[in-house]
Amino acid sequence: MKAVTWRSHRTLEVAEVPAPRIEAPTDVVIRVTATAVCGSDLHLYELLGAFIEPGDILGHEPMGIVTEVGSAVTRLSVGDRVVIPFPIACGACAMCLRGLHTQCETTQNRDHGMGASLFGYTSLYGSVPGGQAEFLRVPLADTTSIRIDGSLPDERYLFLSDIIPTAWQAVEYAAVEPGQTVIVLGLGPVGQLAARIARLRGARVLAIDPVADRRAMAERHGIDVFDRDRLDAVWEATGSRGADAVIDAVGTEASGNPFVKAAQVVTARLPTAIAKPVLEATGVDRLAAVHAAIDLVRRGGTVSLVGVYVGDADVLPLKTMFDKQLTLRMGQCNVQRWIDELMPIVEDPADPLGLDDLITHRGTLEDAPRLYELFQKKEDGCIKVVLYPQPSEAVA
Template structure:
C-alpha cells in the first residue's frame, strides 16, 4: 500500500509499505477513505524527530470502511463506515470506565512512562503505524472505531470525530465557561476554530479568537467569533473592555509547544534538533523546554479565579511556569490528551445534524491526494495559500 512516512526533519515521503494485517483477535483493518493532517503532526515534522525512525507511518486522523475484523471484534462488520479515534483504548479498564481513555491501562506505553498509545505518534506513544495511508490496522477495535452512517454524506461531516471535535469539546469542557460567560481562544488552527464554535454552541456569550493569520481570523469571524491579531497593540485592553475589565472567565490555549513569540526556546529547539538522536532524545525528554508564549498569555489574560484549558500539545520537561501569577490569581489549569470516546455521544448528533451547527463542513480548506502530502505538510507548516485544514485522499491520483 501507499503511505506517508517520516524520513527526517521536515522530510516526509509517500512510498510503498507492507499492507497491515490482523495481529490480535481485537484488531480490524480499515480501508482509509480520508485522513487529515493535524497541527500535532507538525511537531513531528519539525521538532520531535528524535523519537521517530525513518519509515514510520504518520497520521492519526482517519476514517474509512472496515475490510477485515478479528474474531473478538463484536460490534463491527466488514463494510461498516467508521471513524477511528486517534487514541487507542480498550473501553473496559479502570481508566476507560472513568472516562479517561487517554490513560487506558491496557495500551499505556509503560516503558516510556506515557499514557495510552496513539496512532502515528513516535516511540513515546507506542510507534503504532498511522492513518495517512491506504489501509490502517486498528488495535482494540472492539471499542475504538465509531460507526457512522453510510449515506453518501461527505467524509468531512464525520472525519473530525477522530480528533479535532473531541479535542475541542474537551477543551471547552475543561475551560468551565459559565453559561453566558466569556472565553478567549489562543490559536485559530483547526482545534481552535472548533473550540470557539463549541463554546458558542454551549452558551458562551463572548468568544474571542487570537491568531496572527488573517485567513484563520476570517474563518472564525464567519462563525460569530470576535478576533484579534496578537501583533496588534492593545489586545489585552480590548479583551478587558469586552469582559467588564476583569478579563475572560476562561482561556483555551490551542497553540502549544511551538507558539510564536518565544525566540530563546525556539532557538534551543532548533539546536537540539541538530544533535544525533541518541543525544537529542534524552535531552528533550528530561530537559526540554517549550515555546511558552501562548501559555504565558493565557495566564495573563484570564480573570482572577478563572480557568486556563490547555489543548495545545506541550512536551517540555523543564518549562518555567509563572507560579506566582497562577497562585496569586487563583487560577485553575486543566490539560491532557482528548478522551475521544468519552465525548462521542455528545458529538455524533451534532455531526449528523444537516443544519451543521458546528460548521464541520467549513473547516477543510484543501483536499489533496495522499501522493501530494509532502507539499501539503510544507504549506500547512508555512500557513500558505489559506491552508487551515488539509484532508488527504489515499486513493486519488497525484495532482498533475
C-alpha cells in the same frame, strides 16, 4: 500499499510499505477513505524527530471501510464504515471506565512513563503505524473505532477522530457556561472548533491569532477576532477584568521567545542518540500562549490547555497562578468519551459547528509533502488538510 512516511526533519516520503494484517483477535483492518493532517503532526515534522524512525507512517485522523475482522471483535463487520479515534484504548480498564481513554491501562507506554498508545505518534506512544495510508490496522477495534450508520459524506464525520472531540473537551475543561466570556488563543483547526463550540454553548468568544486567513474564518462564525499584537484590546473587551476562561489551542510551537525557539530548532537537528535524552530531561516549550492565557483570564477563572506541550523543564508563574486562584486543566483528548454527545451535532443538517467551512486544502497521499509544508508555514490560507488515498473518493 502507499503511505506517508517520516524520513527526517521536515522531510516526508510517500512510500510503498507492506499492507497491514490482523495480528490479534481484537484487530480489524480498514481501507482508509479519508485521513486528515493534524496540527500535532506538525510537531513531528518540525520538532520530535528524535522519537521517530525513518519509515514510520504518520497520521492519526483516519476513517474508512472495514475489510478484515479479528475473531474476537464483536461490534464490527466487514463493510462497516468507521471513524478511528487517535487513542488506542481497551474500554474496560479502570481508566477507560472513568472516561480517560488516553490513560488506558492496557495500552499505557510505561517504559516511557506515558499514557495510552496513539496512532502515528512516536515511540513515546507505542510507535503504532498511522492512518495516512491506504490501509490501517486498528487494535482493540471494538473501542478504538466509531461505527458510522449515517449517510453523510466522510468530511462530516472524519473530524470525530480527533479535532471535534478535542475542541469539545477543551470547552468542557474550561467549564464554559452561557453568558460567560471565553478567549481562544490560536485559530488552527482545534481553535476554530473550540471557538464555535463555546459560542454554541452561549458564550461570548474572543479569539486571537496572528494569521489573517484564520481570523477571517473565525469571524464568519460569529467570533470576535484580534491580532496577536492587540492583547490590550482583548483585555479591554473583557471590561479589564479578564475572561471567565481561556483556551490555549496553540501549544509548544507558539510564536515568541526566540531563545527557546532556537533551542528547539537546534535540538530537532541533533542526532537521535543525543537529542532524545536532551528532550526527555530538559525539553522546553515556547510558553507565550500559556503566559498570555494566565494574564488574560480573570481571577478565579479557568485555563484549559489543549495545544500539545512536550517540555519537562518548563517554568510557570506559580505565584501569579496561585494568587489569581486559577484552575488549570489539560490533557490529550479522551475521544471515545464524547462521541455520544457529538454524533447528533455532527449529523445535524443545520451543521451548527460549521464543519462544511473548515477544510481549506485537499489532496492525495502523493500531495502530503507539499501540503505539510504549506500547513507548517501557514501559507496559501492553509488551515485544515484532508488526504484521500483513493482520489476518486475526494469531495470536490
